[in-house]
Amino acid sequence: MEHVRTPGALDGLLIADFGRVLAGPYATMLLGDLGADVVKIERPDCGDDTRSWGPPWTDDGEATYFLSVNRNKRSEFWDLRSDDDRAAARELVTRADVVVENFLPGTMARLGLGYDDVKALNPDVVYVSITGFGESTLPGYDLLVQAVGGLMSVTGAPDEPTKVGVAMVDIVTGLHAAVGLLAALRHRDATGEGQHVEVSLLSSLLSALANQSGAHLMTGAVPRGMGNRHPSLTPYEVFTTADRPLAIAVGNERQFARLADVLRHPEWADDPRYASNALRVEHRDFLVTAMNDALSSRSAGEWASDLGEAGVPAGPVNDIEQAFALADQVGLDMRVDVDGLAQVANPIRMSATPATYRRRPPRLET
Structure with a gap:
């Protein structure tokens, strides 16, 4: 058909x-x-x-x-x-x-x-x-x-x-x-x-490879695997909560101050070790340990909700079924x-000439 x-x-x-x-x-x-x-x-x-x-x-x-x-x-x-x-x-x-x-x-x-x-x-x-x-x-x-x-x-x-x-x-x-x-x-x-x-x-x-390959050509740096960590940003990785992993992606100083408030450690925003992103990268291990301790008291969903309301990018690590449920929730269809x-579905949305789905994949003819 x-x-x-x-x-x-x-x-x-x-x-x-x-x-x-x-x-x-x-x-x-x-x-x-x-x-x-x-x-x-x-x-x-x-x-x-x-x-x-x-x-x-x-x-x-x-x-x-x-x-x-x-x-x-x-x-x-x-x-x-x-x-x-x-x-x-x-x-x-x-x-x-x-x-x-x-x-x-x-x-x-x-x-x-x-x-x-x-x-x-x-x-x-x-x-x-x-x-x-x-x-x-x-x-x-x-x-x-x-x-x-x-x-x-x-x-x-x-x-x-x-x-x-x-x-x-x-x-x-x-x-x-x-x-x-x-x-x-x-x-x-x-x-x-x-x-x-x-x-x-x-x-x-x-x-x-974008920033990774570009950094090599511009500086000679040879990046290595860092698990879920980012070579240039902190905190920007996956953390431990009371039930499942939580991704937190802080990209600027305003977000870090709001993160500190939500995690009930406002003093982090004034800590000289964390005064800039470069300093947070330098002192990453100290900050990540402190954050994991703070996050362990509640579920990933609870933290994601509170952080999201504060304007801090965060979300639990979903499987594919949960990812589709999220797309449904935010209306991506x-x-x-x-x-x-x-x-x-095709991810490209066009107002005048949208994607159409006219044929199922062809069956094998033998």
Whole structure:
């Protein structure tokens, strides 16, 4: 079943999606939500790799991983080693506004579907290549890039490099791909000229490391994991309460004074060790010990309520079920039903051309 077509911001845009796994599919799903017509190319019989990535599975045996990033697409199951299927793919890219691919470098060119090949057929095409490491043929799996790209070194305890609990490098790369794609379309609309957009997992991660990677280039500092602590702010971490952990994020002197009042230690605001953020970072261990002692008398929910009323950013450490409940509570409405399948809503809110949910993720054809 397909929903009634509602015009979106990208209505009429045809995307030939050769992306697999996460970075490419996440980008094209977001664009599909905003109105683009996304044709996903999958291998016959087995489809996208993530169709077999489980558990968890739905009741009818579909991998929730695949379903999470492939709505608003229609699939063609083509074997690109086959002359007939390759011809069908060439016909598609000739019509497409955008081509997205994340094969190993050189693969699409060997199939006659590289940027130069497609440009010859479709001169104003926007062609997006997502790689792991640029021209290198190292396979770009998120865990590998988190490891070699420095993210694990600044996550977790100092002696225990830890991966982020979701494939965040893929997600960030998908967002960069979508931004580059839209910028290239804006250029094409203005000049009629298409172009090749390239993003890699490693470069996207180094950019997304932001203050950490920037500090290294500017000072030579090599940051290390600090658990839940922040290298430049205190108090800005997770604390112990009477029942469960509580995150407190103090970003300025006004918030620190209010924190001290709520915790019934107003003298902290006048303590010379805590007179500035830099001094609090220097004397972090003393302050954190004192705060944990003060916070241990009440629950995380009680403290979060009182701190919030005082204008101090604080909240309990939620699991994902509790996080959705919070989104419901604050009116973010992050749940959507697509033909009976529960999905996470597109987070982009647009007043004139909102996201629409026209197709459930395509089923595997065998």
